[in-house]
Amino acid sequence: DIQMTQSPSSVSASVGDRVTITCRASQGITSWLAWYQQKPGKAPQLLIYAASSLQSGVPSRFSGSGSGTDFTLTISSLQPEDFATYYCQQAYTFPLTFGGGTKVEI
């Protein structure tokens, strides 16, 4: 199985900050990577797919980059509604696997 490692596991930030989250795959996955946002008690929501494609309806302050084994999710200007946990997911091969999550908190 491909292991997905996110860092940091948590980050403290303020409204307006630029936040970057990293996801590393245990082997190359080209651009087959998705990012999700999950708020407490809610289902994850798809933010980014194919490493850098913004899902419809997702604000443009979210962006994704990377290929191969190293990927980043960037929130350009953190908004109050962005405080949540973020997960990456590799879509390169079965079984599909998720990272351990990064909690963005105040």
Next chain:
Amino acid sequence: QLQLQESGPGLVKPSETLSLTCTVSGGSISTNNYYWAWIRQPPGKGLEWIGNIHYSGLTYYIPSLESRVTMSVDTSKNQFSLQLSSVTAADTAVYFCARRDKSDHFDFWGQGTLVTVSS
């Protein structure tokens, strides 16, 4: 807008079978481009993909659960289901149903349902 809704018992006894159903509304389950998935999340932990089913009946289960998992689909009701046998406390989790896109990400999710395994 596509909506998914999980239903089923919230409490299951150890060694018994967990059974959940996902009802899809706002769209047909009988589409070639999508698969219908189950994902779980133990309390306070990360996400684990269990597997998925196509409306044709084609399934994939992750190897670690393959011996205990069965998925089925009922196109007449626009539903798909999960059965997990011989459950233990380690199977306690929030179970989500979701749509898997042809690019292998999950673009629509149910709200999730907590299933607790306890006597």
